[in-house]
Amino acid sequence: MNDSSSIKSADSSIIDISNLCLTFETQTEPVHALSDINMKVNSGDFVSLIGPSGCGKTTLLRVIADLEKPTSGTISVEGKSPNQARLDRSYGYVFQTPALLPWRNIEANIHLPLEMSGYSKDEQKSLSNQYLSLVGLSGFEKKYPWQLSGGMQQRVSIARALSFDPDMLLMDEPFGALDEITRDRLNEELLRLWEQTQKTVVFVTHSIPEAVFLSNKIIVMSARPGKIIDVIETNFPKDRTFDIRESPEFLEVSQLVREGLKEGHSDGS
């Protein structure tokens, strides 16, 4: 375990983006959603993309997931094209809303990607049990999504993204629609999951405390055109709890992020 993780971190980047641009053609004028993006994500990183709404952070995540095609520039995911990475099911994607199919119960929802990857029925069953207990939802297998609270639904969605053991977890403001108390609890849980599973996580958010608390690398973006204006690395212990939010380092990093955002804002306008 220890060995493999050290090899992983020694390994070069898992996501490599250079000079990437994306322009949407609209009827009035082209919208430059992403302009000249250069970034690297190393294996085992927890990277947050933060910025004001409309800065293209979600679009960038969608480019990584092959849900959007870049206009120019290069991008490789695990050394492959995003399309190949998608076909190899290299990542699990967690959307803003849980995106659970209402006619499938919780267990069957987690089985969905497993069915597509050709797991046997028994494997599906044991994997859904394993990941449901990981997110603390054992006993809810037979419930339907609409019988669960918003926070529970999002946890199911995370379990679903982890269930086929991808190397990466791409998360698009997964806790944006939840109340702050639930969000805090899920943040702690996510951190614990990251530590346990050793996944690479790319996380889109617009909350500064969330980004600082969760990540070891924060990418600050600005809007119109969407571009990266700052990359901030943090060095909190992996088993951190919410207590660090009171620590001076935490406040310092938060301040850095805030200044970055402000700078981007004044640049943009």
Added chain:
Amino acid sequence: MNFLAIIRSRPLSGLLCLIFSIASFISLQLNEINDYALNPFIVIIIAIVSVIFFIIRQQGLFLLSICFVALFSGAWSVLNLIHSFDKGVVMGLDAWFLVSALWFLTWNNLVQLSALKTKNKLIELSLTIIIPVLFGAWIFFLWEVITIGMSVHQVLLPSPSLIWQVFDGAGATLFADFYQTFVRSAIPGFIMGSGAGFLVAIAADKIPFLRRGLIPIGNFFSCIPIIGMAPIMIMWFGFDWQSKAAVVAIMTFFPMMVNTLSGLNETDRIDRDLLHTYASSYWRELFSLRLPNAMPFILNALKINTTLAMIGAIVSEFFGTPIVGMGFRISAEVGRMNIDMVWATIAIAALTGSMFYGVFALLERKLTFWHPSMRKS
């Protein structure tokens, strides 16, 4: 003044019931020579019950059940009275007064039952059944009383009891009609039309060119009187059930196609993206996401189609048919002025139609339990 205020705050139907039952009692006393008379005892009971109802504003279940008993005995005595009539006898004023009194008692009962608030699910459920059934029973009772009591000519409107007798006498004919129209015309047409509509919708969904062309054509066909195709279909497929099944197939095709297509287009962007991240194939996405999502639309089309199938099968028989079938029976017996037979056929058509619909309504509840419109309660 005070007295007026008390009256105002009481249910008016109780008072009206009292007035009419007293009127009934008085007219009963005046016509001693009448051979056909009500039991005065019943009239007095109704009057007493109405007084109770007038005085007590909040009526609990106990009082309401007393009211039921009074209602049934009143209705029973009226029915007994009219069934003892010889032909051509008209019901007397006393009985009409009693019927009016009974109506106000029923109305009072319906209002009270509707206002009843209960947390018990079983009582709530039985209320949603009892209230409309009570009203329906009243319509039948009134129908019977008016047709016999006013000795309405049976060509105009036969009484329910007369229609009921038809089932005894002509059961075999009615069954043969049912078999011809429903089993041989409506069901095959329904299956062909809905099935074809579904398959074409799937094809059109796969091929955007077809979809863009078919949606306007489907919308056009859904607002034209397709039933007019019946004479043409008869010319093509002959007089027997084949031509009727063809009409039904055409009628049911378009609702199915249009509904399935809009159902397939109903999926959320985010759900499609999810399946895309799993690198899912077109068919996988169709079966795992888009078809289940279209299920409410498809079942809605099936429900619409049950009614259309019955209408198509019956009405196309008006254009010509072998001497069997519900539509044939209706048009033939109307011509011979056997209106009771017509009503019996209509009753069977209504019963078949609602059962056919009911099957798919149940199926809908079973298959789309997850849809927000089904989830409530």
Added chain:
Amino acid sequence: MEASRVLNSLISGTVGPVMILVTIIIMIWYAGAVYLNSSFLIDRYEKNNIEWTFSQLASDSWSMERPVLPSPHQIAKELKKTIWDKKITSPRSLVFHSRVTLSSAMVGFVMGAFLGIVLSIGIVYVSALDRTLMPWIIASQTIPILAIAPMIVVVLGSMGVIGLIPKAIISTYLCFFPVVVGMVKGLRSPNIILVDLMRSYSGSKAQVFWKLRLPASLPYLFASLKVAIALSVVGAIVAELPAGAQGGLGARLLSGSYYGQTSLIWAALITASVISATLVTIVGRMERFVNNRMGLQI
């Protein structure tokens, strides 16, 4: 390059595909006319010992006197003959018959819509009516109501009520169900916050009705009216089927079916479809106008 542009414009958008599909349907129609009419023609050729070629068969089957399936141009000719060439007052003119059907459909539609609106207001405001009537109204939608059309016409006829009224009654009957169901839904559609807002202004029942419930119900009303107006035409046509009906497209369909005049049937059918589609379009336009006024995007 140019060719692919043309092809592209043909298959994108709606007009191109519709035109292409309609052309295909017409081509199938001509082929079907040959197929369906051929057996009769071949019989005749063989009886008279005439040598025949396929092209002769095709041209003969497209110009038969009483074809099983008339070809589109024969129907067009019949339409022209019965719409333009005949006097409007002549019982052989389709305009005359359309007027008969249209007037009973319209009377029925107006009565049905009115009845439906009144009843739905009653249902929304009187809970006893809601619980007694609504289940029956919903159940009655599952019943093949059109089946009783001949009976209503004949029974009313025996009472001396003839002409437009019995037919209009059937249309009324068909129209009022969708209107009640849609209108009840519409009157109940304002959400609880808006109702509470009105209550906070201590609005009277009448004010809540005129200022909130009625405007909110209009989109629903027009959606049901669109269904109802198509039904009113169907009702009027079916009501004309019982023997003895003097005019109307339904009577025309029936007489065409008796005398084997297929082009007459098709002409009547197409006229009925055009009338129906036009009426639905008119109501649809009104619906769009109302929805725009209400700030809804449909």
